[in-house]
Amino acid sequence: MRGKWGAGLVLALVGALTAGCTLIGGSEGTTGGTVTLVTHDSWAAPQQVLDAFAQQTGIRIAVVKKGDAGALTNSLVLSKANPIGDVAYGVDSTFASRALSEGVFDSYTSPEADRGPQRYAADSEHRLSAVDVGDVCLNVDTGWFAAKGIPVPASYADLTDPRYKDLLVVENPATSSPGLAFLLGTVARYGEQDWQAYWTALKNNGVKTVSGWEEAYTQDFSGSSGKGPRPIVVSYASSPAAEIGDDGKPRTKALLDTCYRQVEYAGVLTGTKQPDKARKVIDFLLSQQFQATVADNMYVYPSRQGVELPKGWAEAAPLPQNPAALPGARVQEGRERWIGQWRSLLGQ
Numbered sequence: 001m002r003g004k005w006g007a008g009l010v011l012a013l014v015g016a017l018t019a020g021c022t023l024i025g026g027s028e029g030t031t032g033g034t035v036t037l038v039t040h041d042s043w044a045a046p047q048q049v050l051d052a053f054a055q056q057t058g059i060r061i062a063v064v065k066k067g068d069a070g071a072l073t074n075s076l077v078l079s080k081a082n083p084i085g086d087v088a089y090g091v092d093s094t095f096a097s098r099a100l101s102e103g104v105f106d107s108y109t110s111p112e113a114d115r116g117p118q119r120y121a122a123d124s125e126h127r128l129s130a131v132d133v134g135d136v137c138l139n140v141d142t143g144w145f146a147a148k149g150i151p152v153p154a155s156y157a158d159l160t161d162p163r164y165k166d167l168l169v170v171e172n173p174a175t176s177s178p179g180l181a182f183l184l185g186t187v188a189r190y191g192e193q194d195w196q197a198y199w200t201a202l203k204n205n206g207v208k209t210v211s212g213w214e215e216a217y218t219q220d221f222s223g224s225s226g227k228g229p230r231p232i233v234v235s236y237a238s239s240p241a242a243e244i245g246d247d248g249k250p251r252t253k254a255l256l257d258t259c260y261r262q263v264e265y266a267g268v269l270t271g272t273k274q275p276d277k278a279r280k281v282i283d284f285l286l287s288q289q290f291q292a293t294v295a296d297n298m299y300v301y302p303s304r305q306g307v308e309l310p311k312g313w314a315e316a317a318p319l320p321q322n323p324a325a326l327p328g329a330r331v332q333e334g335r336e337r338w339i340g341q342w343r344s345l346l347g348q
Contacts, residue, residue: 098335128266139233156198161205
């Protein structure tokens, strides 16, 4: 999905790296074998939790990273006849409809799914299980606005106001998962007829487009350690939790009126030669044990109900209660057309 926080903000996995693959948990003498988990570059989890899973089940997990959510989905689709793993995690709600239409995943309903993940079910066949939620929202550097004496914008419409000219940086929806989610949010807000007029207004007001989240957030955004020149960026509802200063207060704020619901899923890959073991990995990803790690390590919200969030999240990064969303079928039908229209409008 995100390429989101960088090495300094997530717990690095421990293990031997060979050909882009990380072996997790267990010893060479484990009888349960190895399950290959194909995922995005932002995957991170505490080693002790992964070791505990190996000890409980005898199954080691080999992690293969395939870029962000879009690149991951493309890899899974292109390799579906000869799958590159047994389980995949990180296909999000902006790309789920494509993966499902291509038959990438097998049906499986985990006994852990009724603890909350079913709230975010992607299809009636239960081919995908929701692991976490990472809503995409505009983020603002509140200190920048206070210093300039300019009110913080509160909505999509505010961004077309001349006083916010040259202040916004966004990600390209053709190359970035949060960029695509933001585009979908504007389609949901303005509809098929008017979203292009809105983006034309953003262009005329000096919006800057970059290829991905890391460039936008760490190089162009003023509210991060990158100290960039622009105080408004497309990021995540959870991002302010990583920007808490020495006084215990977040230096940034997510504009909850601009959030688009983004859910990350896991599923058993069609054609795996060890479906039973793959299902155990899905159970693990939905378990209390693993779900308790996702906020601290990947800065996303757990899908499971009753999981305690890190200290400070309630104030700095509350989960949006009314995010925008589009039905999967509509995203599947319109995604490539909308991206093409966006590229024509923005000259990308």
